[in-house]
Amino acid sequence: MAKKPDLDDYRVPYFDGKKFKPFNLASVDTAAKPFSLGTKDQDRVRLSELNAALDQLQEKLHAQRSQRVLLILQGMDTSGKDGTIRGVFHDVDPLGLRIVPFKAPSEREAAHDFLWRVHSQVPAAGEFAIFNRSQYEDVLVPRVLKQIDQEECERRYRQIREFEAMLAENGTTIVKCFLHISKDEQRARLQARIDNPEKHWKFDPSDLEARKLWDDYRQAYQDALGATSTQIAPWFVIPADSKTHRNVMVAELMARTLQGLKLEYPPAKESLKGIKVE
Amino acid sequence: MAKKPDLDDYRVPYFDGKKFKPFNLASVDTAAKPFSLGTKDQDRVRLSELNAALDQLQEKLHAQRSQRVLLILQGMDTSGKDGTIRGVFHDVDPLGLRIVPFKAPSEREAAHDFLWRVHSQVPAAGEFAIFNRSQYEDVLVPRVLKQIDQEECERRYRQIREFEAMLAENGTTIVKCFLHISKDEQRARLQARIDNPEKHWKFDPSDLEARKLWDDYRQAYQDALGATSTQIAPWFVIPADSKTHRNVMVAELMARTLQGLKLEYPPAKESLKGIKVE
Numbered sequence: 191m192a193k194k195p196d197l198d199d200y201r202v203p204y205f206d207g208k209k210f211k212p213f214n215l216a217s218v219d220t221a222a223k224p225f226s227l228g229t230k231d232q233d234r235v236r237l238s239e240l241n242a243a244l245d246q247l248q249e250k251l252h253a254q255r256s257q258r259v260l261l262i263l264q265g266m267d268t269s270g271k272d273g274t275i276r277g278v279f280h281d282v283d284p285l286g287l288r289i290v291p292f293k294a295p296s297e298r299e300a301a302h303d304f305l306w307r308v309h310s311q312v313p314a315a316g317e318f319a320i321f322n323r324s325q326y327e328d329v330l331v332p333r334v335l336k337q338i339d340q341e342e343c344e345r346r347y348r349q350i351r352e353f354e355a356m357l358a359e360n361g362t363t364i365v366k367c368f369l370h371i372s373k374d375e376q377r378a379r380l381q382a383r384i385d386n387p388e389k390h391w392k393f394d395p396s397d398l399e400a401r402k403l404w405d406d407y408r409q410a411y412q413d414a415l416g417a418t419s420t421q422i423a424p425w426f427v428i429p430a431d432s433k434t435h436r437n438v439m440v441a442e443l444m445a446r447t448l449q450g451l452k453l454e455y456p457p458a459k460e461s462l463k464g465i466k467v468e
Numbered sequence: 469m470a471k472k473p474d475l476d477d478y479r480v481p482y483f484d485g486k487k488f489k490p491f492n493l494a495s496v497d498t499a500a501k502p503f504s505l506g507t508k509d510q511d512r513v514r515l516s517e518l519n520a521a522l523d524q525l526q527e528k529l530h531a532q533r534s535q536r537v538l539l540i541l542q543g544m545d546t547s548g549k550d551g552t553i554r555g556v557f558h559d560v561d562p563l564g565l566r567i568v569p570f571k572a573p574s575e576r577e578a579a580h581d582f583l584w585r586v587h588s589q590v591p592a593a594g595e596f597a598i599f600n601r602s603q604y605e606d607v608l609v610p611r612v613l614k615q616i617d618q619e620e621c622e623r624r625y626r627q628i629r630e631f632e633a634m635l636a637e638n639g640t641t642i643v644k645c646f647l648h649i650s651k652d653e654q655r656a657r658l659q660a661r662i663d664n665p666e667k668h669w670k671f672d673p674s675d676l677e678a679r680k681l682w683d684d685y686r687q688a689y690q691d692a693l694g695a696t697s698t699q700i701a702p703w704f705v706i707p708a709d710s711k712t713h714r715n716v717m718v719a720e721l722m723a724r725t726l727q728g729l730k731l732e733y734p735p736a737k738e739s740l741k742g743i744k745v746e
Contacts, residue, residue, distance in 0.1 A: 253669040276561050283554050284562055285600070291563070322563070380745045387736030391531040398745065458665030467658045467676065 195224035202419035213416040220372040223435040240441035241281035250453035255316035258362040265369030268379035277437035304328040347417040358422035369430040473502035480697035491694040498650040501713040518719035519559035528731035533594035536640040543647030546657035555715035582606040625695040636700035647708040
């Protein structure tokens, strides 16, 4: 019988404080479906169960109002960041979820350190926030476009590690997912947007430019993941050629993470006992 | 045959620029269900249809990226603001919805004019934002607690009208809903929270204090609604003793509002024709 898949098999080895361990994105098959139960229908049923479980867990997180949860989603263009948010958190109370998309920095944002706009959006007590792109854009894009050198890039890795450690020490649980698709899958998804005029609004011609730099972006991701996967803010590589599998796996990961927080409704208030509202 | 219910029958008469028309909240029955199709099951089916329609409409709003939509929800404690957001917008892509709760102002917020914190949260092009409480708190609470006099209150009504007009002139569609419950219904809902220890975290003892001032709050609402219902930012009174009916009615209103915007996907880009992704 096959070994039950373990989420930790998809965790990027922790940065050891000096040099990151050799980590090769190619070791994870983008088309793998380790968390599939078999058929797509079975996976959809499982996803529904997880959708509902996440709803319950989030309500407790909110009720308890002490812990903070942050999910960071990164991935190449078309890797499915938007689809993951919708597919995984569909049943979570929209009041309990804060989704923060980070685009190219505005002039005002660019006039600050790269963590400034990110810090202002981190989750408060009882909040569940999802970053759709994040501080990691600033060790990917400028590196590939050669706007920063290796030294600056390493400095930013360290700044990110220290920033995330500070958040964790102050009660934030951080999970980071890299949505891992193949170059072929990206071609198919971009082509589908081009071929369907109703999807043209989703198509950004600069995606074709970025695609030409696929290998550079991939290397930049591999290095960044290796240098910033830590015990308090681990990176997980999610095989994401299959959308259904991707959603199941991220949902499993987040359900496990929230279950690990031992969330409980706050204790009943004795002072309310017997009160009759007039 | 009964007249088909018309949403405009529940619109607060527009402020005429000088003195607001006599408007009496008591003229709307909190237990009415004008938009019910008959049974609760039928209403749930209708609500599902509207949930899906709102999802489609929001996607077009987002794709078109030109118009902005703002829904303001107000109502007494327990009137169902949270439940409305969840019940009506359950199927809308969480990416497309920004929910902004306004609580008692922080020290920093209170150090600014009362519109400052609100302005920073208004929807951008393509966004659908929901204010869970809003600038209206500042013509309700301080008035009831006698922290501002009638003159200041009238000044704020005007400032709100002018602020909302500015937003509308700059492309924002504003709809405001007052969730209208009876004092008895509030008693039942507060009592339910007290009687269920798992719901104690939702119970705020200050709600009982506010309940003692029910008549004052009701008068403050009535005056504020009358003074700030305008063509570009109308108030609707939603009979809200029935949660299902409340959701159906707000969903009908928002679907009608979005349909009225004639949202369309942006035209296909000719430049993309025939492109093959490498």
